[in-house]
Amino acid sequence: MAVVDKLGRRSSSKGTALDLIRSSGPISRVELAEMTGLTQATISTVVRGLITDGLISETGRAESTGGKPRMHLQINPGSRLSIGVHVGADHITYVVTDLAGTVIGRLRAPGPADTSPIEAVATIATDVDRLISGLDIDRSRIVGLGLVTPGPIDKRSGSIQNAPTLAHWTDFPLARAVGTATGLPCVFDNDATAAAIGEYWMGATSDHLTYGSVYMGMGIGVGIVIDGSIYHGELSNVGELGHVSVDARGRVCPCGNIGCVELYAAPPAVVAAARRASAEGRLDLAFTGVVARDFEAVATLAMAGDATALELVTESAEYLASAIVSMVNLIDLHLIVLAGSAFSVAGSLYATTISRMLAERVLARSISGVDVRISVNGDDAAALGAATMVLQENLSPRSLRAVTLATAP
Incomplete structure (x- = not known):
């Protein structure tokens, strides 16, 4: 089932529930139903699926207000991880974040300067492997890789288009190349947009x-x-x-x-x-x-x-x-x-x-x-935004707004 908000935007009930549990948890099933407009039966089904997937867990019961105490739900932060890569003119920043947006690993390398995009992709793949190995991460928990660069960009081809600091990369299929080299699904965007997503995810806005x-x-x-x-x-x-x-x-x-x-x-x-x-x-x-x-x-x-x-x-x-x-x-x-x-x-x-x-x-x-x-994210704003962008796209609603208000027909 999908959920729509007041502007008519649709998102999955699973994604909406997960985002609410992440941003508002611990939270009960009753509270989820009230905040989403979904029925109790639908919420029960959604929650059961999220628990089966290991994304959330029950954490105990709330204090009783006269009836049966409600069971609280919260996310399992380490159940899913994402990698953010920010290719800037002066440096390349890598971060690994968990489902809560907490940075669990970070690496900063020199910027690409006059390096060809083919050479840079090889370096990025090596650095990503080094970061994963150093953190002893199970790759099966990694949802994907978020890649962000200065604009302009062409998201359809996954390429940079005449960015002043990386003009010699124009038309190179960067997102596809990085995805192939790392073996991870790659989400591509510009760095300023990613930074805005990161601010939301960390609750700063x-x-x-x-x-x-x-x-x-x-x-x-x-x-x-x-x-x-x-x-x-x-x-x-x-x-x-x-x-x-x-x-x-x-x-x-x-x-x-x-x-x-x-x-x-x-x-x-x-x-x-x-x-x-x-x-x-x-x-x-x-x-x-x-x-x-x-x-x-x-x-x-x-x-x-x-x-x-x-x-x-x-x-x-x-x-x-x-x-x-x-x-x-x-x-x-x-x-x-x-x-x-x-x-x-x-x-x-x-x-x-x-x-x-x-x-x-x-x-x-x-x-x-x-x-x-x-x-709130300092120098890591774009890289952290890139990592959370992956989580947002794969696990949560398209809208950054956590609370939706009506049930789709």
């Missing part, structure tokens, strides 16, 4: 059904959740926030647009500005030539109060905030989550600046403010 997860690594993207569902767009390329124009007469971006926010706010832009400041004698910094490390050094100086570094980071945050203001005005968002490695050091500076500008510029600011938060 439970007070908002509509929000944006702004992801900044070497580039900038955003995962958008609308009324409890990830919004992918027609071709799964929604959220290219980094290519919103913030200067109509600005520089030409490699993407072909003019004045894209990435040209002014992303780590490569900040590092380039820092090099100019250093040449002018305004910034004392030894550059390594690795953008991620140099950006982290600038951010560290900014947090320590260096005037020039603080100016550079604040300018980056202001440009980013300008793009976010436009997004908030278009979609009516009231929660922004900042995720990605670029926020790991100076995230509080970005959050403060973005909050201030949203409070000053959002059109509906007199009605309700916009909450700006730092991701």
